[in-house]
Amino acid sequence: MVAPLSNDLRERVVGAAAAGESCRSVAARFGVSVSSVVKWSQRYRRSGSVAPSQMGGHRKRLLEPHRAFIAERIAQSPQISLHGLKD
Template sequence: MVRPLSLDLRTRIAAALRDGMTVRAAAKRFGVSAATSVRIGQRDRSGRGLMPSKIGGYVKPILRGAAADAVRQRLQSKPDWTVRALSAELKAVGVIVSHDTVWRFLRSEGKTFKKNAGGKRAGPPESGPVSDAMEDPSTSA
């Protein structure tokens, strides 16, 4: 797993660069890449400090605790909520959440949304046969 360079090594590289050593020579001396040496020098000159930045990626937001319980309660009382309506309901009670977060939560709970049980298209009307939308051009009236 990747981890940041130690603060001690960063300060030694920055001190060497301040003393006039070239970037490539400092990189070779301390066993780091030239790009790393450049970045450490830039951070030192800009005054941002030499502490490493946070390492890690984006963590997807997920509903937890009271917000998750609120969604479960709403689904028990009325199971045909839309995702956007659920996010609007949560916003009304003070939980600011996007509809995408609600969608991911519902999928993690095993909920699916189908228009009907068979997942089929609607059939013809029950009142009679289906009429053609266009007339047959071969027959003339």
């Protein structure tokens, strides 16, 4: 996954757009997409910050409901394979 661009760059982009320069020219000047200029400007107007929001999220543990069963099977036969456990 790609890391977010620096806050310094974001602030310079938003500053240029706020100074009246068009989004397309700001994007070309700083080497970012036009949609990034628009989104960062909107975020700045909405929250006063250009900092990126959290990336990723919480992944639900799919095997959690079966934890006791799996632990019991492994305790009974420690050499069991994933295929054997599945069967």
